[in-house]
Amino acid sequence: MADPHHLAPTARLNLRAIRLASSSGGIKEARVDRKDLSLANVRNTARPLSPHLGIYTWGPHMAVSILHRATGSGMATVGTGLFVWWLVALAYGPDAYATFLDVFTLSNGKLNILGYIVGIGMSLSFFQHMASGVRHLFLDAGANFELRGNKRSALTTFAVSILATAIFWVVLLEKANG
Amino acid sequence: MGNGTQLGRVRGLGSAHEGAGEWWKHKVSAGSNLLLVLWLIVSIALLPAYDYATMVAWIGQPLVAVPLILLVLSVTFHFRHGLQVVIEDYQHNETRFVLIVLLEYFTITVRVLAIFAILKIAFTSVGVAA
Numbered sequence: 001m002a003d004p005h006h007l008a009p010t011a012r013l014n015l016r017a018i019r020l021a022s023s024s025g026g027i028k029e030a031r032v033d034r035k036d037l038s039l040a041n042v043r044n045t046a047r048p049l050s051p052h053l054g055i056y057t058w059g060p061h062m063a064v065s066i067l068h069r070a071t072g073s074g075m076a077t078v079g080t081g082l083f084v085w086w087l088v089a090l091a092y093g094p095d096a097y098a099t100f101l102d103v104f105t106l107s108n109g110k111l112n113i114l115g116y117i118v119g120i121g122m123s124l125s126f127f128q129h130m131a132s133g134v135r136h137l138f139l140d141a142g143a144n145f146e147l148r149g150n151k152r153s154a155l156t157t158f159a160v161s162i163l164a165t166a167i168f169w170v171v172l173l174e175k176a177n178g
Numbered sequence: 179m180g181n182g183t184q185l186g187r188v189r190g191l192g193s194a195h196e197g198a199g200e201w202w203k204h205k206v207s208a209g210s211n212l213l214l215v216l217w218l219i220v221s222i223a224l225l226p227a228y229d230y231a232t233m234v235a236w237i238g239q240p241l242v243a244v245p246l247i248l249l250v251l252s253v254t255f256h257f258r259h260g261l262q263v264v265i266e267d268y269q270h271n272e273t274r275f276v277l278i279v280l281l282e283y284f285t286i287t288v289r290v291l292a293i294f295a296i297l298k299i300a301f302t303s304v305g306v307a308a
Contacts, residue, residue, distance in 0.1 A: 073264055076257035084288050087295035090237065094230045101228075126215060133208050140205065171223045 060154035068132045071125035079122050110176060120165065127164040131157035200259065207256040214249040238303030243296055250292045258285040 049055055089100040104115035111119060135153050138144045144153055225236060236242055258281060265277045 069264055072257070072260050076261050080253075080257065080288050084292050084295070087292050087299070090230070090233055091295035091298040097230045097233070123219070126219070130212060130215070133212070137205065137208070168219065168223055175226075 060151055060158070064132050064135070064154040064157050067128055068136070071129040075122065075125050075129065078118075079125070082118065082122070120169065123168050124161060124165045127168075128157065128161035131160040131164075204256065204259045207252050207259070210248070210252040211256050214245060214252055217245060218249060234299055234303040237296060237299045240300075243300040246296050247293055250289060250296070254285050254289040254292075258282070 085100060089096040104111060104118065106112050132154075135144070135157055138153070144150055221236075221242070225232060237246065261281055262278055265274055265281065269277055
């Protein structure tokens with residue numbers, strides 16, 4: 001192995017980091033040879049690379065991030081449209097409200113397929129956006145950036161949104177059928 | 179990039195000042211959305227029925243109509259800001275400009291439409307509590 005004092009400063013630092021990691025049993029395979037050291041190009045293969053597109057893999061934190069945008073944009077457009085349609089139909093009177101209900105219900109008053117898709121889609125979107133929004137409030141405060149905790153809170157948002165949506169629909173359907 | 183103008187420094191309008199203000203208002207509206215939309219969802223889940231008479235009587239109550247109006251203000255403010263960030267991230271040049279102007283029109287239209295509808299229901303319903 002090369003004498004560290006003949007190396008460039010960055011390579012010396014990397015070598016030291018590898019030695020520390022090796023002594024603590026933190027890495028399995030450290031690629032260190034003369035050529036790499038002389039180019040100051042030592043890479044500890046146990047450490048993550050920065051996310052170039054070629055090695056990008058999905059994780060819960062990425063899914064939560066893009067879902068926050070997707071659910072927010074969905075509710076802002078589809079959700080707002082439904083909400084305003086609902087209010088304006090009520091303001092117009094019984095006939096307009098009957099037309100509104102008719103789009104989403106069967107003749108016996110229960111929800112049709114569209115009613116279920118829109119209803120479950122919007123409620124799941126809201127609870128997912130809500131849970132991940134609360135997670136964002138902690139991230140904004142500088143908390144929850146540790147890898148394990150960050151992943152766990154990302155997974156928690158899925159659990160919360162699915163559970164809350166299930167409870168909401170159990171309450172609704174119990175009333176409709178009971 | 180320079181260090182900004184002297185006038186800009188006097189006004190405290192570096193990017194952080196203005197940007198942080200928008201960011202903070204977005205967070206405040208997120209907090210009021212959390213309370214108001216949860217209230218709406220729980221209220222709707224607990225309503226005995228969803229026919230016209232029940233809905234109109236429910237919205238006609240002052241303590242339903244007013245939170246509904248607050249919800250409209252809070253949610254439209256929040257999504258106007260959120261959608262603008264999405265547009266700014268993915269669209270550029272003329273498309274970005276046009277979409278942000280359309281977003282502004284859309285936001286104001288739905289806000290006024292929803293508030294007018296709530297007020298009309300509230301002021302014309304018989305006022306029987308659901």
